[in-house]
Amino acid sequence: MRVLMSTYGARGSVQPMVGLAVRLQELGAEVRVCAPPDEEFAELFAEVGVPLVPTGRPVRPMVATVAPGSAEGLAQRAAELMTAQFDTVAEAAEGCDALVATGPLPVTAGARSVAEKLGIRYVHVSHQPVVLPSPYRRPPARRGQPLPSDATDNRALWDLDARIANTMFGEMLNTRRASFGLPPVDNVRDYAFTDRPWLATDPVLDPWRPTNLDVVQTGAWIQADERPLPPELVAFLDAGTPPVYVGFGSMPSAPEDFARVAIEAIRAQGRRALVSRGWAELALVDDQDDCFAVGEVNQQALFHRMAAVVHHGSAGTTTTATLAGAPHVVVPQGADQPYWAGRVADLGIGTAHDASAPTTESLSAALRTALAPETRARATAVAGTIRTDGATVAAKLLLDA
Numbered sequence: 001m002r003v004l005m006s007t008y009g010a011r012g013s014v015q016p017m018v019g020l021a022v023r024l025q026e027l028g029a030e031v032r033v034c035a036p037p038d039e040e041f042a043e044l045f046a047e048v049g050v051p052l053v054p055t056g057r058p059v060r061p062m063v064a065t066v067a068p069g070s071a072e073g074l075a076q077r078a079a080e081l082m083t084a085q086f087d088t089v090a091e092a093a094e095g096c097d098a099l100v101a102t103g104p105l106p107v108t109a110g111a112r113s114v115a116e117k118l119g120i121r122y123v124h125v126s127h128q129p130v131v132l133p134s135p136y137r138r139p140p141a142r143r144g145q146p147l148p149s150d151a152t153d154n155r156a157l158w159d160l161d162a163r164i165a166n167t168m169f170g171e172m173l174n175t176r177r178a179s180f181g182l183p184p185v186d187n188v189r190d191y192a193f194t195d196r197p198w199l200a201t202d203p204v205l206d207p208w209r210p211t212n213l214d215v216v217q218t219g220a221w222i223q224a225d226e227r228p229l230p231p232e233l234v235a236f237l238d239a240g241t242p243p244v245y246v247g248f249g250s251m252p253s254a255p256e257d258f259a260r261v262a263i264e265a266i267r268a269q270g271r272r273a274l275v276s277r278g279w280a281e282l283a284l285v286d287d288q289d290d291c292f293a294v295g296e297v298n299q300q301a302l303f304h305r306m307a308a309v310v311h312h313g314s315a316g317t318t319t320t321a322t323l324a325g326a327p328h329v330v331v332p333q334g335a336d337q338p339y340w341a342g343r344v345a346d347l348g349i350g351t352a353h354d355a356s357a358p359t360t361e362s363l364s365a366a367l368r369t370a371l372a373p374e375t376r377a378r379a380t381a382v383a384g385t386i387r388t389d390g391a392t393v394a395a396k397l398l399l400d401a
Contacts (some may be wrong), residue, residue, distance in 0.1 A: 001399055002096040006034040006089050006111045008081055008103040010059055010250035010279075012316045014041050016127050016200055016391075019223035020100070021050040023395035034089045040296065048223070053092045056084045060279060063252045074143050078106040079172055085110025086176045093118055098398060100125060105165060109173050109185075109192040117180045121401065124197040125394075127221075128315045128336040132197060133158040133190075134211050140335065142168065165189040198394065201315065204385045205322055205343060218397065219390025220319045227298040236292040240272055242307040243292070244367065245326075247276030251312050251333055254280040255357040258331075262310055263291060265363035269371060271307055300324065308350070308370040310363070313337035322349060325383035327370040331358055349379040 003024055005017050014035050021031045025048075035041050037054035045052040057080065066073070085107060093099055093114055098121040101111035108124055115122035126132055130140055135154050139161040141147050145168070151157055165188045174184040185191040196214040199206075200221045208217050229237075237243070246262045248254045255261075259275060259282045266273040273291045275282050284293050299317070303309055303324035311317045313330040318340040321328055328350025330341035341352035351369040353362065369375060 001028070001098070002030045003098045003100065003398065004032055004034065004089070004093045004096045006055070006085065006099065006101040006103070006107060008036055008056055008059070008084075008107045010063065011040075012127060012250065012314045013103050015044060015223070015316060016221035017100075017102070018044050018048055018050070019221035019391035020394055021045070022048050022223055023391040024398070025050070027395055027399055029395075029399060032092060034084075034092055053088060055088050056081055060250075060252075063250075064279070066252075074168075075172075078104070078169060082106040082110040082169075082172055082176060085114055086180065090114045090117070090180075093120065096120055098123065098401075100398070102127060105189060105192055106169055106172070109169065109188050110176065112192055112194070113173070113177050113180065113182060117182060122194070123398065124193050125200055126197060127200050128339070129199060129201060129206055129208060130336045130339050132193065132199065132211075132213060132215060133161075134209065134213075136209050136211075137339075162187055162189050198397075200390060200394065202319060202322075202386050202390070204382065204387075205319060205347070216397070218394040219387040220315075221391040221394060222319070222323070222388050223391065224388075225298045225300045227301075229297060229301055230294070233292065233294055233297065233302075236274070237305050240290075242305055243272035243274040244269075244371075245274045245276065245303065245306045245309045245311070246282065247310075247317075248278050248280045248282065248312045248333075249276075249314055249317050250279045251314075252279050254282060254312075254333075255331070258358070259283055260285045261358055261360050261363055264360040265358075265367055266310075268360065268364045269367050271367075271371070274302075274306070308367060310367075313340040313344075313352075315340060318344065319386070322379070323383055323386045323388070325376075325380040327375045327379045329353065329363070329366045329370045331363075347378070347382055348375065349382050350375060 024031045032051040034053045034055040036059045038058045099115040100123045101108045102125040112122045145164045169188045199217045202220045244266045275293045303326045306326045308327045309321040310329040313332040328344045331353045332338040332341045344350045345352045351366045
């Protein structure tokens with residue numbers, strides 16, 4: 001069986017595909033991936049021997065130039081993403097038996113159109129639940145298209161979201177479909193999602209409540225990371241008590257002066273600090289030996305050695321920290337991050353900072369909760385319930401169909 005995977009986005013949209021690709025290869029499938037041409041993503045797939053077909057522009061420099069929530073240039077970016085599906089992805093999918101897609105709507109709607117044209121199976125995957133229509137929550141607002149703040153009927157809001165998606169992407173999609181000899185679609189969002197989307201999240205961390213969609217929850221797609229930690233980092237860890245990790249992953253920015261606020265709050269708790277530079281390029285504030293800065297490292301190994309993890313609340317970081325049994329302090333910035341912050345608080349495995357920019361005092365208070373013995377005990381207990389076989393489940397579903 002030959003499988004093509006198409007994804008576009010930051011690390012949270014790319015890294016889970018590595019886990020699925022590895023499981024598919026182990027089960028005898030031939031796999032290739034269309035993904036952004038960022039060097040770090042190319043390295044991820046090269047390490048596991050999965051061919052990468054570069055698709056679109058590099059993500060990191062693009063997100064660094066887009067103001068949070070701004071719709072400026074959105075139409076051009078969407079057109080580029082969709083064009084890449086109809087051109088690069090369509091060529092890569094020739095001779096394949098299935099196409100698995102995740103990412104923004106222009107990507108997945110284009111990918112399904114490619115699968116339709118080639119007559120192959122298509123699977124839509126979401127690595128977080130908030131974009132899937134559900135009567136239990138409001139849809140997230142699309143860039144430049146705010147939802148009415150006083151509306152409380154979630155079903156009506158999801159209907160409105162579908163109409164907004166059609167306005168934003170319908171003409172663009174149907175023009176490209178016409179060039180493929182395909183008929184127009186009248187609901188871009190639901191066409192891309194299908195009636196049976198896959199949800200690659202852990203059912204304890206993210207319990208999906210049944211809806212009209214026949215959602216298949218596979219568990220999170222986790223690839224075991226065997227890389228050793230750098231010697232200088234190990235030396236810092238061994239030199240004292242477990243530090244508190246601070247990092248915002250692939251977020252292009254962090255709250256103003258966040259590194260200083262975080263380090264002061266951590267020191268106020270008598271703890272050492274480990275600062276992950278990430279895409280926000282967080283940096284140390286002085287040269288004291290109780291703080292250390294790192295680049296991209298094996299978080300699976302690292303989080304086991306943390307007293308707590310202060311992060312932005314992406315699906316990937318939240319899952320990795322939960323699996324490691326590390327208490328959280330989540331400082332959400334947008335998208336699905338408030339949802340994961342709420343789940344951390346609901347499970348009692350950490351605390352969620354409110355939407356305002358943290359101060360030394362507010363972050364200190366959050367850390368006191370996270371560092372409490374009862375929070376650590378709860379985080380340890382929940383860690384034992386997190387599944388690690390999600391990618392295997394997904395691979396078998398795909399191959400057995």
